[in-house]
Amino acid sequence: MPTYERLDYGSPDGSHWGGNTSDSLGMYGVTPVVQYTAVGAASTYVTSWASSGAVTGSTFGFATAAAMSSFILQVSTINTAGRLIGLWA
Numbered sequence: 222m223p224t225y226e227r228l229d230y231g232s233p234d235g236s237h238w239g240g241n242t243s244d245s246l247g248m249y250g251v252t253p254v255v256q257y258t259a260v261g262a263a264s265t266y267v268t269s270w271a272s273s274g275a276v277t278g279s280t281f282g283f284a285t286a287a288a289m290s291s292f293i294l295q296v297s298t299i300n301t302a303g304r305l306i307g308l309w310a
Contacts, residue, residue: 247307
């Protein structure tokens, strides 16, 4: 039967990792890093190609190209943050 080590002490309210944005976190052997904050709010992000007319936002199921760009930025930010702390390679 496998044995596991707990990362908390069994509080009924759960556990909290990284109490401050300056606290470092790392998983699966990567060097711990502080919270990833390199990108601002994705909802304010607009690309320069959105008004070119070459591609419409509705082509990809978004109301505007800006909305599609915002979604792409959000996913890219999640991906980068996950890679930095070692959630995935």
